[in-house]
Amino acid sequence: MQLGLTCPRFTWPGGDAAVAGRFAQVARGAEQAGVASLWVMDHFWQIPNFGAPGEPMLEAYGALSYAAAHTGRVTLGALVTGVGHRPPGLLVKQLTTLDALSGGRAVLGLGAGWDEEEHRAIGVPFPPAAERFERLEETLQIVRSMWSDDEEPYHGRHFSLDRMSTSPRLTRPRPPVLIGGSGEKRTLRLVARYADACNLFHGADVRHKLAVLREHCERVGRPYGEIEKTLHMRLPEGRSVAESVELCGEFASQGIDHVIVAPPDASDGATLGHLAELAEAIREMTPEGRSPGERTGMLRART
Template identity: 30%
Template sequence: MLRFGVHSGQQYSTFEECLGLWQRAEELGFDWVSLFDHYRPPLGGPDGPCFDGPALLAALAARTSRVRCALLVSAVTWRHPAVAAAAAATIDHISSGRLEFGVGAGGPDLGYEQFGLPFPDSGTRLTMLEEYCGILRRLWDGERVTFHGEHYRLTDAYLRPRPLQRRLPLVIGGGGERRTLRVVARHADVWNTLAGDLDGYRRKVGLLAGYCAEEGRRPAEIRQSITFRAVLAPTPEEAGRRRAERLALLPPGSPDLAEYLTFGTPEQCVTDLLAYAEVGVRDFLLGCRPPLDWQTIELFATRVVPELRARAHATRS
């Protein structure tokens, strides 16, 4: 089954603006809405707004009733895995069992310098991620955990109450081909990455299948999830105009530009996404940030989602 969502982030100036997006997404029939877990995202600049991820997620979960509520993703550098496990279990209860919790090795964030937080090298962070995922799963599954690793130490640790879900979905974010995908193969229920170019994504899928074989897992046990951005309009002419307007909002050389998969009509977006469905993607998450592009959000919900569901079903049949 395909799922469609909005990756909203939390770079809003008021709680009401973010809440309005989540509740509207639920009304539009989206399956999923997610935050990230940055403190000072570089794109927002050194003084841009950004709410705390887990705290905001708990509040939004309490004010929605159906959509899956996700953190996509939390960096291993922010908090101890036992603390993260307890926060996740709490939010799962608040949401009545709708949480999907994402973790990753982390990337650039102005908070490291502003707050004086350590930011280890990528190799160290990936070793932390391996230990982190194992600790989360064991605590969520109700084990009494003693673990003395390279980065974390737990002695007779126990989590109560456990998550409401029998198996709280662990999302691992990232596309590193040598180490991240190995961690995904070992621990993930869902693998999320930016869509990127299709050939590159297809190569990663093949690598992940090989790592799954080494771990004794079937690739189908791990849901493939992509995050992307789009600018949609009813006609190609209007799409071109709206593309120019959106690009004018981005600073020169913005890394965000590479996240845009479609500048065009809903039909073009269906074509672009169907290619990813054909290589196994089951979760399609539309990235949004202020100023919100409501036309794209609503066209995606009303014209892309039903058509892509139908075409993907026909392809599988």
């Protein structure tokens, strides 16, 4: 099992002037702690689960590029990018740039999006759910085409691109794609067809959701074991390392390969120490359905 860290808050002592230094501390600290992946949310303002709308929030891909300059091993991604936030061609260009500048450490996290108020506030359309999922599937098709040798134009119901190539391309055939969400009819179907990894939230019925994913994989002829199963959870203040290890063991027994934690303050020394102990303790846990020592390798930090 692997451990990831997400930094959901940029509210630190010292105010806005402290953000750059503190976030660099998060990135370096995560890598030193042995964390496999580092994530930020792709929101344009703070969301209710983590703070107030007026609190600092960095644009995801600018932040990840900054983190890339302060690290050399940890995998980098947004958990996750709403499909309506950027046109697909621009999104692929941003990921290609991050991948090149990080030495091949980028992951594309995608989802259908949910925050209507945020979309309206920044002038981004927020269509009904059915259309958002259509756009998500078209974006996934565009991603595959742009990160291939196919330069044919793409013309879908919602997106049209005249030129499908992009450069520089460092990771071959492409950076990994992760889809966030646990919807059984649409999200997990798209995971089976297009993604290298899925992301569930703590509180979901993991065994059931993964059983549904397995069924979708069988329908499309996709090996279920190819997909890395990740789970996002809060790391509350005061939880002991032993409690975190026990919880991760439960997730491994349910089939989770990669746990991504969100602490109250990702730059705090005690938090980073907790993560270092946790990463070491869970490294040899074997998720249900995998052989001892088997790794998907998709979102692992580079050695």
